[in-house]
Amino acid sequence: MKLHLSAPPENLLNSKIQITGSKSETNRSLLLQALYPNIRIENISNSDDAEVMQKGLKVAQGTVDIHHAGTAMRFLTGYFASQENKEVVLTGSKRMTERPVKVLVEALRELGADIAYEKEEGYPPIRIKGKRISNSKVSLPANISSQYISSLLLMAPSLENGLELQLVGKITSVPYIKMTLALLSQIGVDNSFEGNTIRVLPKASVDDVTLVVESDWSSASYFYSIVALADIGSAITLSSYKKDSLQGDSVLAKIYRELGVETSFEGNSIRLVKTGGPQSDNLDVDLADAPDIAQTIAVTCFGMGMGCRLTGLHTLKIKETDRLEALNTELSKLGAPISVSDKDLTLLPSNKINKDVAIDTYNDHRMAMAFAPLALKTDLYINDAEVVSKSYPDFWGDLAKLRFLVEEME
Known part of the structure; x- marks a missing residue:
């Protein structure tokens, strides 16, 4: 057109x-709702990105096509890696297959995730076999996209031992990291961000709560x-x-x-x-x-x-x-x-x-x-x-x- x-x-x-x-707040909230179904969300974004995120979270087996939605690619990579008994191939548009995910995949593998590249090393599509993750310490370069960092933080409270994330170097996109941590706090998940270290404690369940998306x-x-x-x-x-x-x-x-x-x-x-x-x-x-x-x-x-x-x-x-x-x-x-x-x-x-x-x-x-x-x-x-x-x-x-x-x- x-x-x-x-x-x-x-x-x-x-x-x-x-x-x-906000699609940024919406997609974070949707992932938390998938982990803790008694979370309610108001003022959800009507964007394409939010729509593919919602659809993707409902898949247990098969292919998840997130089209152009980079946020969904990063967030769903962490989500599916930690979901036992789920196996998906996460893919997207041609441009999405040119956008790197290697840093995130390597961090998740270090935690114990089972992720394989379907085609080119370091890029989607990726095959994810969800499993119980007990390792809790990992590091990432601090100057990468905050979506990689948020992907790990959002899945963290559902992990057996939570997560201690060490960011190496000068941190960029701090507000997006703080957004993620603030949403975790709103649902009662204990976390801290001191220096270059972020800690998120495990939480088996949360109380009924409504997240209102700005x-x-x-x-x-x-x-x-x-x-x-x-x-x-x-x-x-x-x-x-x-x-x-x-x-x-x-x-x-x-x-x-x-x-x-x-x-x-x-x-x-x-x-x-x-x-x-x-x-x-x-x-x-x-x-x-x-x-x-x-x-x-x-x-x-x-x-x-x-x-x-x-x-x-x-x-x-x-x-x-x-x-x-x-x-x-x-x-x-x-x-x-x-x-x-x-x-x-x-x-x-x-x-x-x-x-x-x-x-x-x-x-x-x-x-x-x-x-x-x-x-x-x-x-x-x-x-x-x-x-x-x-x-x-x-x-x-x-x-x-x-x-x-x-x-x-x-």
């Missing part, structure tokens, strides 16, 4: 949007971008959000204040208001703890005529696509003076924006949504726009509520 996007009749916005639950801050990022690119006085209210968010992407409020957007909490909602221009002509930010918002921020800065230097982006190379190279290609089409390495991005200030550019999305939901706000500055085309269903199926409909022209092309 190819979409043509144009700006609303006026760039002065005032709307309310309900955002679906709405997705990554999805909120696109509306921060829209407000930043709109006229002063524009405002969008988003629900449902918490002041004490578990999500690392909630750092958006601080970052976008530098771009002229103020955030206020009103009950369970956040209100974004464009109060002025950017505080400088160049934004310098380390996104090691929130890499999923890099695309949005880079596009926002380009649309505002600003420069930026975004660092801490080493995990973007192994996402749905190589996001740094994809950003380099698509922003260059629009006329951006941009350069990338394997872990950072530099954009120089420029007021030139090429018109009527078609943005390729590379099977990556965030590429589609990050570029959409630029329709406030120039007409755009988004190729394969349906990819947004991976995390935010309602995105184009919500954009239409803001009076953007969202036109499907033949």
Whole structure:
């Protein structure tokens, strides 16, 4: 599906949007619910990733196809490894078979798991024969994707002796690790995170508990971008959000204040208001703890005529696509003076924006949504726009509520 996007009749916005639950929190909660069935979950994400996670958790024997869902691949690898009498082949899309799982598989094997590669060493598909795991100590490189770490932590309370995880080196994506540990605490699982050592104690059962999933801050990022690119006085209210968010992407409020957007909490909602221009002509930010918002921020800065230097982006190379190279290609089409390495991005200030550019999305939901706000500055085309269903199926409909022209092309 190819979409043509144009700006609303006026760039002065005032709307309310309900955002679906965080897929990060949802998938963690779903796995815990599979281990402890008396857990209830509210505000579950309606994303493709959450749907494949739910389906995957119900399989006992056979093939589990998680399509493009990297979170499900990592989380289900740990889950099935610890489930006695279950044997599955975990696979996914072509891109998924190119995304490494070796670090996680080796850690699980060290704990005693039975996992074999069906094709290429280090990559899906993998065959997992669930078994009782009694070993409790393992180490992982600290700078890898937090999903590997969370996969081990989520299965840990169901293990006979719990888990002691040693992280070697400088830790990245700390908020996602803390999210996982906070959810464990909410269901009564004792855990600690001191220095580079994480401990999770075993727990045979949990009391009845309801986990309420906060709405997705990554999805909120696109509306921060829209407000930043709109006229002063524009405002969008988003629900449902918490002041004490578990999500690392909630750092958006601080970052976008530098771009002229103020955030206020009103009950369970956040209100974004464009109060002025950017505080400088160049934004310098380390996104090691929130890499999923890099695309949005880079596009926002380009649309505002600003420069930026975004660092801490080493995990973007192994996402749905190589996001740094994809950003380099698509922003260059629009006329951006941009350069990338394997872990950072530099954009120089420029007021030139090429018109009527078609943005390729590379099977990556965030590429589609990050570029959409630029329709406030120039007409755009988004190729394969349906990819947004991976995390935010309602995105184009919500954009239409803001009076953007969202036109499907033949």
